[in-house]
Amino acid sequence: ELKVEQNPLFLSMQEEKNYTIYCNYSTTSDRLYWYRQDPGKSLESLFVLLSNGAVKQEGRLMASLDTKARLSTLHITAAVHDLSATYFCAVDDADSWGKLQFGAGTQVVVTP
Amino acid sequence: DTEVTQTPKHLVMGMTNKKSLKCEQHMGHRAMYWYKQKAKKPPELMFVYSYEKLSINESVPSRFSPECPNSSLLNLHLHALQPEDSALYLCASSQDWGGVTDTQYFGPGTRLTVL
Numbered sequence: 001e002l003k004v005e006q007n008p009l010f011l012s013m014q015e016e017k018n019y020t021i022y023c024n025y026s027t028t029s030d031r032l033y034w035y036r037q038d039p040g041k042s043l044e045s046l047f048v049l050l051s052n053g054a055v056k057q058e059g060r061l062m063a064s065l066d067t068k069a070r071l072s073t074l075h076i077t078a079a080v081h082d083l084s085a086t087y088f089c090a091v092d093d094a095d096s097w098g099k100l101q102f103g104a105g106t107q108v109v110v111t112p
Numbered sequence: 113d114t115e116v117t118q119t120p121k122h123l124v125m126g127m128t129n130k131k132s133l134k135c136e137q138h139m140g141h142r143a144m145y146w147y148k149q150k151a152k153k154p155p156e157l158m159f160v161y162s163y164e165k166l167s168i169n170e171s172v173p174s175r176f177s178p179e180c181p182n183s184s185l186l187n188l189h190l191h192a193l194q195p196e197d198s199a200l201y202l203c204a205s206s207q208d209w210g211g212v213t214d215t216q217y218f219g220p221g222t223r224l225t226v227l
Contacts, residue, residue: 041220042202044218088155098160099160099168100216
């Protein structure tokens with residue numbers, strides 16, 4: 001059974017500093033997604049990572065995937081207030097492609 | 113256009129009521145999904161439809177009944193719900209089910225309260 005672990009679960013960030021969120025998963029998969037969710041809102045797709053070594057960047061966010069280590073990271077550079085949200089990683093289950101297993105989510109709060 | 117729409121945005125219902133949630137997408141996607149999300153938790157998959165056929169039912173109680181009338185529409189019929197069913201219900205769609213590049217796009221959700 002695929003298990004996905006995210007850490008930390010809560011991250012208090014200072015503006016202009018750098019931080020990393022980690023996503024570990026338990027079984028083979030080379031499809032990983034990062035989503036953002038603002039309070040009371042839906043999920044917004046941030047990145048799709050589909051192969052070992054994949055790296056995607058958008059603004060202050062950069063995501064990478066190491067399928068051998070079964071690890072993805074979401075790196076935040078020079079945090080700003082509007083990055084405050086909950087970030088979820090989701091792994092596509094290789095035993096049932098299309099069935100996403102979500103991590104618990106990382107609640108990010110950025111303060112001055 | 114990567115929009116998935118859901119109606120209603122909010123729904124309050126009693127345990128004896130029958131109601132329906134509606135989801136619509138016009139992206140030509142062939143896979144549609146229902147998720148349930150409790151507060152401060154990740155979404156949990158309920159159902160997957162692929163080419164208008166039910167492909168996955170994650171052992172969801174029968175008081176939740178999905179329906180896919182056509183490739184653009186997905187309904188979730190609710191009957192005799194319990195207070196613990198109160199949650200945000202999210203619909204999603206993707207180009208295909210299980211395809212290599214199939215990002216799931218989520219709708220805004222229906223906030224359901226069962227009294």
